[in-house]
Amino acid sequence: MTDMRVDALDVHSPVDGQLIGWLPTATDEDVAGSVLTAREAQPGWAATPAAERGTALKAAARAIREHAAELADVLHAETGRPATSALDGVLAGVSTLEQYAELGPVHRGRSLQGSPDAADFMVPGPRGVVVALTPWNDPVAVSCGLVGAALVTGNAVVHKPSERCPHTGVLLAQLMVDHFPPGVLQSLTGDASVGAALAASPHVDVVAHVGGTATGRSIAAACARTGAKALLENGGNDPLLVDADVDPVWAAEQAAIGAFTNAGQLCTSVERIFVHQAVAEEFLAALCEQARRWNADPQPLVDLRMREHVHAHVAEAVADGAHPLVGGEVPDREGAYYPATVLDRCTPDMRVMREETFGPVAPVRVVASFEDGLAEACVDEHGLAATVLTGSMANAQHAWRALPVGTVKVNAVFGGAPGGAAQPRRLSGTGFGYGPELLDELTTVKVVHLGQAQIHPSSQASRAAS
Template sequence: MTTMHAIDVHSPRDSQLVGWLPTATPSEVSSALSTARSAFPGWAATPAAERGAALREAAAALRERANDLATVVETETGRPFASAREGVMAGVSTLEQYAELGPVHRGRSLLGSAVDFMVPEPRGLVVALTPWNDPVAVACGLLGAALVTGNVVVHKPSERCPHTGLLLATVLRPHFPAGVLQTLVGDGEVGSALVRSPDVDLVAHVGSTATGRAIARTSSAKLLLENGGNDPLLVDDDVDPAWAASQAALGAFTNAGQLCTSVERIYLHKAIATPFLEALCARAREWNTDPQPLVDTRHREFVHEQVSSALAAGASALVGGSVPDGPGAFYPATVLADCGSAMRVMCEETFGPVAPVQLVSSFEEGLTEACTGDYGLAATVLTASMENAQRAWRELPVGTVKVNAVFGGAPGGAAQPRGASGTGFGYGPELLDEMTTTKVVHLGVPRTRS
């Protein structure tokens, strides 16, 4: 890490300067880590019920400031206010969940000739590196689970939404002792300085695979990584094509395709290709009547490069596929037909509002294609066949398989990515296990003096 510089944030809607913030200096990074380490013994010794109560108060404060947070998220990332507020409220719910679950997080005991206690203990100093696409919800999950189990946290939000990260810190920090929760503004240099520190016990990172791999090369801490995905959608020939197209559009275009579990590639049975593509194009045109921008023009360039590469390789843009005129970072919902397995848009993460479709002649062929690639985050299967559904969830090498719904899940659900998509549980009750380590106490019977 060299020296401090400023981060400029421009509106993805009109390209105007939102504001700028100085990045943390090397001495500020060092001070934050030292302060957190000093605060750890006291916070770890705080009764679990008191830690849960503090988190509950923080959740209540966040609820009161939900509109303020949503406004800043919209300003920095372009996510519409209503959707941004949903993300904030998801963060509130997550904090409330961990406030309840944390105090009852427990170990096990084994009874033999002696007694073994397996006791969960906090890991220590957690560095949390969080993304821009759902900045409040993701941060609340990592921060909440870490804090309620007795860890101290240094949080670096994405440089694409630093004002959001600072406002979140302003809301949450007063409910914890000094030094327990700190937030640093910074880019990759600051993040790199944090994860390289030998004082750090756990690094929790949600973001790109490239950054996750860099962290794995340089950090000696336990790693909790949720990284990129190239989630397939497999459409069988026995489902209603209009319904399937609605699911595909929802998965590919929601939040302009900027969700970790967005639909990234579609394998469509050719028997229903015509009605499916007609319906998908209609849905895409509907989305384009009220478009949402990508986070910035740099990301738009990346998305368009993948689309252009596919078109050059023989794909057809049925809807969208071009950069619109005017300010901001808008990109249309795009439907690509005639896609092939070797195209970048089918084998890399696009993270934009693009629905690339590859035709397959059978469910088996589509499943084989869906099982390819280095990523292992999630996959969706649309089928009326229980046999095909059973086969798909057993064979797909991903952490989450969704059958007949691109989004959704039970409250308190958890997932564990595979391959290039990361490692460890990133949310749900199981995240409490990730944030703790187990101490085994072997309690034998002493021999007393006669």
């Protein structure tokens, strides 16, 4: 018997294109009902002692840890992310929940210095109903961050995972939901129209979105109409600068890790490379060798639609004069595979240098000086992250101050201490999306002035008599 499905998400394997499964798409009634349910449940959850909210989050983290391998398998099947990396992403999500479970109960306001006969203080409280729209490239870790921080601060959450990994989102919700009161955490599946309906709801207080720039801009417009807070991390066009004094082979290894990890499908992937002409020849040769190594064990892109997007950027660049040193062609095989690609002779006007390609592509531009590369790297509509490879402390200092991005990494393409929280710029979004500061984003502060009342004489007399 054939399933009768009017509105459904079909999920296909990026490895061979086979149907993995399907899930129903939420209707307008589902969206409205979930938001109103969250609105009704939120005050009771906000009144729950902060320590109890933290305990509930710890219990949810334990449940995910116990089922981490199962969740990683689903993530691998839906997105093609290698099994080991998928498990790392799940465990990163567990750690994030555990951190917020500890940080939430100690999130505090402050007292103010007013007149001696009064008390003045600032008290943080939950914003209300939070919609969390999360991506497919690191779905568990990102979801645990946004959902965990929202829940531990007393908000109710309606979560919609990406339509590219809905089974991952559903399983994550199933592992978490029983540890919270009914209605406090809900999950809906659906395509972009479901996310748009959630963002447009007049009963939502925060829309937190990690994903594409175009979607982020539409969410910002919707929030401007409803008055909801928009918390956005919308990808970037991250540059990498290679100075004349660094080992070009080491620099090529760093560039390859930044451009090819997870098939280039990370928000902070290296998207454009500026290399000093003094080391350009050796750097390009070493980068090509790195690309060939990555191509020996390829990872698929998330789907064929993403591959078409990536190849369109590459094909346009080649047509405009870029030289493909490695890769650059759609492979003749099943699945959504695309080779690690190195493009030489790139120019700033090429789309592969102006926009987020989000694939395993390393576009290279040779520059006459570090200053020239830095100046070009600073010209961009995005503002997420950047990497600088240099042995000069002066150049490093100048670069991290000049680059108009939220995160600058010097001499390591990935890495950093835990707890860091950056604010993206321009098209890359707005607000702190990670770290302890995310608790500030998901709460609102109320100022209280507590003065002394003038007591009516009759009340004073009755008090004295009692």
